[in-house]
Amino acid sequence: MPSHLPGIASGRLAPDEYAANFLDIHPPLDHHQAVVEADRCYFCYDAPCVKACPTSIDIPLFIRQIMTDNPIGSAETILSQNILGGMCARVCPTETLCEEACVREEAEGKPVKIGLLQRYATDVLMEEQGEQPFARAPSTGKRVAVVGAGPAGLAAAHRLAMHGHDVVIYDARPKAGGLNEYGIAAYKAPDDFAQKEVDFVLSIGGITVEHGKAIGRDVELSDLRKGYDAVFLGMGLAGVNALGLENEDLAGVADAVDYIAELRQATDLSTLPVGARVVVVGGGMTAIDVAVQSKRLGARDVTVVYRRGQEKMGASGYEQDLAQTDGVVIRHNAKPSRLLTEDGRVAAIEFEETMEDGGRLVGTGVTFTLPADTVFKAIGQTLVPAALNGSAETIALDGGKIRVDDERRTTLPGVWAGGDCAATGEDLTVAAVADGRIAAESIHRALSSVAA
Amino acid sequence: MANLASSFVGIKSPNPFWLASAPPTDKAYNVVRAFKDGWGGVVWKTLGTDPPVVNVSGPRYGAIHSNDRRLIGLNNIELITDRPLDVNLREIKEVKRDWPDRALVVSLMVPCEEHYWKDILAKVEDTEADGVELNFGCPHGMSERGMGAAVGQVPEYVEMVTRWCKQHTRMPVIVKLTPNISDIRTSARAAHNGGADAVSLINTINSIIGVDIDNFAPIPTVDGKGSHGGYCGPAVKPIALNMTAEIARDPQTRDLPISGIGGITTWRDAVEFMALGAGNVQVCTAAMTYGFRIVQEMITGLSEYMDKHGFTSVDEIVGRAVGNVTDWKYLNLNYVAKAKIDQDACIKCGRCHIACEDTSHQAITSMLDGVRHFEVIDAECVGCNLCVNVCPVENCITMEQMVDGVDPRTGYAITGEYANWTTHKNNPMAAPAAVVEPAE
Numbered sequence: 046m047p048s049h050l051p052g053i054a055s056g057r058l059a060p061d062e063y064a065a066n067f068l069d070i071h072p073p074l075d076h077h078q079a080v081v082e083a084d085r086c087y088f089c090y091d092a093p094c095v096k097a098c099p100t101s102i103d104i105p106l107f108i109r110q111i112m113t114d115n116p117i118g119s120a121e122t123i124l125s126q127n128i129l130g131g132m133c134a135r136v137c138p139t140e141t142l143c144e145e146a147c148v149r150e151e152a153e154g155k156p157v158k159i160g161l162l163q164r165y166a167t168d169v170l171m172e173e174q175g176e177q178p179f180a181r182a183p184s185t186g187k188r189v190a191v192v193g194a195g196p197a198g199l200a201a202a203h204r205l206a207m208h209g210h211d212v213v214i215y216d217a218r219p220k221a222g223g224l225n226e227y228g229i230a231a232y233k234a235p236d237d238f239a240q241k242e243v244d245f246v247l248s249i250g251g252i253t254v255e256h257g258k259a260i261g262r263d264v265e266l267s268d269l270r271k272g273y274d275a276v277f278l279g280m281g282l283a284g285v286n287a288l289g290l291e292n293e294d295l296a297g298v299a300d301a302v303d304y305i306a307e308l309r310q311a312t313d314l315s316t317l318p319v320g321a322r323v324v325v326v327g328g329g330m331t332a333i334d335v336a337v338q339s340k341r342l343g344a345r346d347v348t349v350v351y352r353r354g355q356e357k358m359g360a361s362g363y364e365q366d367l368a369q370t371d372g373v374v375i376r377h378n379a380k381p382s383r384l385l386t387e388d389g390r391v392a393a394i395e396f397e398e399t400m401e402d403g404g405r406l407v408g409t410g411v412t413f414t415l416p417a418d419t420v421f422k423a424i425g426q427t428l429v430p431a432a433l434n435g436s437a438e439t440i441a442l443d444g445g446k447i448r449v450d451d452e453r454r455t456t457l458p459g460v461w462a463g464g465d466c467a468a469t470g471e472d473l474t475v476a477a478v479a480d481g482r483i484a485a486e487s488i489h490r491a492l493s494s495v496a497a
Numbered sequence: 498m499a500n501l502a503s504s505f506v507g508i509k510s511p512n513p514f515w516l517a518s519a520p521p522t523d524k525a526y527n528v529v530r531a532f533k534d535g536w537g538g539v540v541w542k543t544l545g546t547d548p549p550v551v552n553v554s555g556p557r558y559g560a561i562h563s564n565d566r567r568l569i570g571l572n573n574i575e576l577i578t579d580r581p582l583d584v585n586l587r588e589i590k591e592v593k594r595d596w597p598d599r600a601l602v603v604s605l606m607v608p609c610e611e612h613y614w615k616d617i618l619a620k621v622e623d624t625e626a627d628g629v630e631l632n633f634g635c636p637h638g639m640s641e642r643g644m645g646a647a648v649g650q651v652p653e654y655v656e657m658v659t660r661w662c663k664q665h666t667r668m669p670v671i672v673k674l675t676p677n678i679s680d681i682r683t684s685a686r687a688a689h690n691g692g693a694d695a696v697s698l699i700n701t702i703n704s705i706i707g708v709d710i711d712n713f714a715p716i717p718t719v720d721g722k723g724s725h726g727g728y729c730g731p732a733v734k735p736i737a738l739n740m741t742a743e744i745a746r747d748p749q750t751r752d753l754p755i756s757g758i759g760g761i762t763t764w765r766d767a768v769e770f771m772a773l774g775a776g777n778v779q780v781c782t783a784a785m786t787y788g789f790r791i792v793q794e795m796i797t798g799l800s801e802y803m804d805k806h807g808f809t810s811v812d813e814i815v816g817r818a819v820g821n822v823t824d825w826k827y828l829n830l831n832y833v834a835k836a837k838i839d840q841d842a843c844i845k846c847g848r849c850h851i852a853c854e855d856t857s858h859q860a861i862t863s864m865l866d867g868v869r870h871f872e873v874i875d876a877e878c879v880g881c882n883l884c885v886n887v888c889p890v891e892n893c894i895t896m897e898q899m900v901d902g903v904d905p906r907t908g909y910a911i912t913g914e915y916a917n918w919t920t921h922k923n924n925p926m927a928a929p930a931a932v933v934e935p936a937e
Contacts, residue, residue: 077566080564080565081565081566083564083566084563084564084565087848087889088848089845089846089847089848090846090847090848090850090851090863091847091863091869093845095871100596112564148844148845148846149844150843151844152889152890309606439715
């Protein structure tokens with residue numbers, strides 16, 4: 046097969062190889078496997094796994110419900126805390142969350158497969174029952190605007206709708222789901238799961254989604270504050286950090302998130318061009334996702350270069366192992382210093398090796414050059430505050446993100462925020478869902494007390 | 498390799514592991530396979546009168562499983578052999594001829610009239626089998642016809658039939674007892690009074706193993722209906738062990754040989770039965786679950802155990818624990834133990850805490866200085882052992898005897914003196930001086 050094709054090319058693989066390479070990375074458990082795995086749970090008291098879960102799902106209970114052949118009840122336990130429990134089961138870095146905390150990890154280095162069990166239960170509910178187990182409370186007549194139809198926005202909208210409020214979600218993209226739809230690696234959520242889950246969440250009713258409406262472009266925060274009883278901001282991070290090199294707009298240099306989005310929306314992966322020699326700059330989940338997917342599309346050499354040591358990488362150990370198993374090379378302690386061009390395209394990228402000097406990262410002066418027809422930037426996304434702070438009152442930021450309190454209230458009255466755009470915890474789907482739910486409960490309390 | 502040779506009521510076998518009378522011993526084909534795998538003996542599946550009984554052609558077994566489908570308990574509604582008597586007798590004779598070093602005992606169940614027993618005993622003697630076992634235990638089907646457990650539940654019948662059999666045969670007579678009674682000692686004494694050479698126990702426990710909760714019928718379900726059956730397998734072992742011990746320590750039956758049956762799956766189970774007084778053991782469910790080859794594990798396990806303890810004969814194990822089985826009233830009330838948690842082994846699941854907190858004595862912490870930490874509070878611990886049993890880590894929690902000082906729970910000094918309920922001040926029937934357990 047033409048994987049030897051130089052430069053950027055599509056169709057590097059045989060047709061069936063695409064399907065095989067982008068299969069479900071964690072095949073689901075069948076009924077027997079789920080019941081046997083569930084039996085491994087010790088039903089701990091004050092369980093460490095629950096504490097490790099940003100959405101505080103009652104994990105021992107939902108596992109016991111699987112063990113007793115009650116997967117629907119199990120799914121209800123999960124979804125009552127995390128309405129995107131199906132996606133979280135697929136994309137959560139469980140090895141650094143619930144499964145790391147599992148006492149069987151300490152006992153024998155083999156935690157209960159909590160993520161796969163969560164997927165089992167939620168799959169059964171979504172496939173067998175179809176409809177969601179939650180119903181709307183009687184209408185309150187209150188209206189809430191939600192900005193962003195990603196995990197935070199969907200979770201907030203669902204909880205608000207449950208409480209009887211009417212919700213309008215504004216989203217910049219043509220499809221809802223946010224990074225679940227445009228950002229997650231394809232092999233983590235195949236079979237259009239993100240859209241199925243969006244439909245599942247919205248089926249509660251009382252939620253309208255306005256597509257193609259970006260904040261700061263099509264809608265203004267000040268107008269939303271005037272037109273609604275409350276506003277939740279969950280639009281994620283629209284900006285991408287630059288490498289800070291000359292010629293960064295050179296052909297062949299791209300944002301990893303854009304490429305991943307393109308890949309996720311491609312109906313035929315064999316038509317998606319990919320380089321032969323791909324260099325990824327960064328050390329987080331996005332870096333790994335773009336590297337592995339490039340490799341699986343047929344790129345010959347894929348190298349991830351991270352400016353600090355391995356222990357500082359944002360990507361989990363599991364993700365790093367996955368990349369290396371797929372043949373991705375990960376190099377540490379080097380930062381990009383120069384893009385080399387040929388015929389107006391990138392041809393190589395030069396790195397300078399680094400070292401830590403009292404916690405500060407310094408270049409050593411030693412350089413190396415990697416040939417590259419593609420350079421992906423994956424060194425983080427940023428909030429674009431101009432979208433929020435137009436001519437109206439400004440919203441306070443914290444480290445470049447929206448400042449929020451424990452209830453996810455921003456410094457602007459009537460405005461809450463959560464997910465990646467808010468200065469809360471980690472940039473994880475599950476953390477965004479937690480933010481959305483917490484904010485929705487806070488909004489509900491605020492709107493209820495106004496009514497009272 | 499220790500010498501495992503066994504002689505049970507004069508019946509010799511190369512090891513004490515026999516297959517119990519049950520489906521695995523219904524015909525020569527199975528029995529020969531068992532002997533090839535190393536079983537020391539078999540009790541041939543129960544023979545009856547012709548015409549043979551008819552079994553259901555639907556499901557005969559139901560089971561209790563762990564979640565990974567380990568079979569914990571099995572229940573059956575199969576009757577005695579459904580093959581013609583002469584076929585069984587011919588095969589028994591051939592097998593005994595071909596396998597002279599193995600024990601071959603024949604299980605019998607015929608109506609409660611002397612001539613039936615006299616007649617069938619003569620036929621079994623012709624096969625040169627080593628002995629007979631009287632099936633007074635089968636709790637399903639045959640009991641409706643006045644046989645099996647219907648006999649075993651009436652001590653007078655047990656004694657009467659046993660006596661007939663002893664009169665009409667030279668062969669050793671083993672009486673198989675049903676556990677479906679209120680006091681096993683009554684049945685054992687009846688067999689003993691009738692002249693039995695030994696008893697074997699337990700037969701299966703009357704049971705409904707489950708209910709199909711969609712179709713509302715007992716399991717196993719035959720055309721929409723179910724019937725009570727006989728329960729066996731690992732789950733019944735504790736019941737069988739107790740009944741074995743009760744007979745072994747009963748002054749009236751203490752010398753009566755016992756063939757132990759009930760959930761024996763490994764060599765350890767066998768040793769436990771033998772320590773409580775069984776001269777040998779019989780196995781069925783384990784073989785039906787895993788096949789005959791398990792006997793090889795049992796043989797090597799018993800051998801290693803005997804070598805480790807310096808036992809040169811299996812008889813040295815028999816009854817070794819009987820002297821330590823006593824009545825509750827003789828237990829030492831001055832013995833004090835406290836649970837101790839090995840903090841290095843603890844995986845912090847918290848099960849000891851919640852079990853103690855919710856259901857026992859509030860004697861285990863869950864937090865210490867704001868950190869998840871499980872530790873026994875000696876001033877509350879009654880030494881009940883619940884935490885040990887619910888802890889998923891073996892040997893993480895142990896019961897440590899207090900040998901001196903003061904029990905912080907009761908404030909009483911540890912004296913090391915033995916004192917039991919018979920003299921306790923709270924006992925309205927207390928004797929002036931402690932009654933020590935009778936020596937015999």
